[in-house]
Amino acid sequence: MYTTLLSAEQLRDLQAAKARLMVFDCTFDLMDAASGEKQYLQAHIPGAVYAHLDHALSDPPQPDAEGHLRAPVDAASGGRHPLPSREKFATWLSSVGFANDMQAVVYDRNGNNYCGRLWWMLKWLGHEAAAVLDGGLQAWQATGGEVRAGSEPSHFQSNFQPGRPLRRLVTTQEVVRNLGQQVQTLIDARALPRYRGDVEPLDPVAGHIPGALNRPFGSNMGPDGRFKPADQLRAEFEQLLQGRDSRTVVHHCGSGVSAVPNIIAMEIAGFAPTALYAGSWSEWCRTPGLPVEKS
Template identity: 40%
Template sequence: MKLSSIIQPEELIILSKNDFILFDVSAGSKPRYDEQHLNGAFYLDLNSDLADIKDFAIGGRHPLPAFEHFARLLGKYGVTKDTHVIVYDDKNGSNAAARFWWMLKSIGHEKVQVLNGGYTAATKAGFAVNAEVPSVKPAAPYQFTEWQLPLAAIAEVEVASNSNNHAIIDVRDANRFAGLTEPIDLIAGHIPNAINIPFTENLDADGAFLAHEILKEKYSKALTAYKIENVIVHCGSGVTACHTLLAIDYAGMPLPKLYVGSWSEWSRNNKKMILA
C-alpha cells in the first residue's frame, strides 16, 4: 500500500520516535526553531540546504541544489533509502516542507510525508516541543543520479506559453498573478497562457489540506483538457509550486512538471509577460 503524502498530527503522535526522522524546514524561522520546535526535529534551511542560489536570471531565486550537495545533506542527518522522513514547516506546507517532499520523491525516496497543518497543528494536537537539537547519526551520502520527477526548463515553458495544448498553472496569489502587486521580484505580472490556481485553495479554513477526494475533483476538472505531460506548475521561485504538486499527489493523480525557475527566472529574461 502506497504511503500517503500527508500525515495527520494525531498519526505522528502515536509513532515511535525511533521509526522516523523529523525535519523542520520553516524558511527564515531558525530563531523560532532555536527557541522551540517539535521534539526531535532537525532544522534545514531553504536557501543553503534545499537550493543553490546564484544568479536569479539563471534558475530563479531557489534553483535545485547539486546532486552531491543534497546527497551529503541527507547522509549528514542519517537519511537512507529505508528512512521514514516526516517534514513540516510553519506555513501549512507552503514554506519549504512541500519543496523538501518533492526533492525526496524526485530522487526515488518513497517514505516521506508532510505533516498536515505543520507546526501549529502538531502543537495543538499535543505533540511535545522543546529547544534541544537532537544528536545526529550520520549515514553515507544518499545514492542517486538524477531528478526523477518531471521538470520543465524555461525554453519548454516558452513553448507552452504559445500553445493551446499546454497548461501553465501559476500558484501565486491572485493579486500577484494579476500584476497588482509584486513584493519580491522585479516585475509584476504573469506568464502568457498561464492560469491562476492559488496554492492556498488547497487548504481549508484551518490551514489543513482539503480531503483528497475534493482535491482530485478540483484538479481533474482544471486539467481535464490536457495531457499530464503538457501541464507545468510554477510559482515565484519553485517552492510554493511544490505545495500544489503535493496536493495533486495526495489526490492520487500523476504529477505535472515543475518549473523551478518560475516567475523569478522568467521575469528576468526579457520573456513575454502579461503586466499590470
C-alpha cells in the first residue's frame, strides 16, 4: 500500500502485477477550466480517470438572490472551491468505479498541485491507500511510460463506503477562535506577492490571515518536479516553524487546493498529519469583519 508518494517505476510494477488500483488525472488550469480535460484527452496514463477540480473535487458555488456566488448549503467548506460533503464525494467515487479495496494513484501536469486535492479528499473519506505519482505525467513519460489519447471506457458502478476521517478539516470559526494562540500555527501556501497583499488576481481582498507564515507550495519541489528529499523538507519546515509545535499547523492557500502539497511534504518529512483550512483565503476575505494583514 502506498500512502504518500510512489514513483513511475513503482506504478508500472503495480500495473504489471495487476494490482487493484485506479489512476486519476487531475490536470487543471485556474484560468481556463476546460483546458485540463483537453490535455487529458490528448495524452494520459492508460486507464486513468479524469477528476475535474470544479465538478468532481468541488461543490461549485451557486448564485444567491443578489447574484453573489455561495457554497451549497451541504458543502463541507466555503471559498472558491467548496469541498463537497463526504457523502457527495463518495457518490462520485462510486460512479467512476472506485472501490474501498483499491489503491488510488493521483497525478497532474501542474507540479503535484491539483492532484493533492484528491489525495487529501480520499484520506478525509478514510481511504489510506492513496498516493501521488511523484513528478506527475512528466516523470511518467520521462521514464518511458506509455500514454493514450481519447476517453476511457466507463467503469461499473461501485459502492464506495466512507470511513473515519484520516485528515482534519478546519472551519473558519475554528481559525477565528484560535487566532493568535499557541494552539494554532497557520501556513499560507500562496506565492509571496499574494501573501504580502501586493497583488490579488482571484479574490476581492489582498493580504493574508494575521499571523500566518508563508511557504509557497512550489517550495516543496526540486528542479526535476519531484518532491525534495525527506531530510531537506524537514529542515526547511523546522526553519519555518522556529520552534512552534508542528501538531498545531493548519494549512491554507487561496481556495484549499495548493495548500495540500505542504501537507504532503510535512508527512514525507516525518511530521504527523496536519490540518487543512479548506475555505482558505477566498472564504476568509469574503467573511465580513475578519482581520486582514499585509506586508
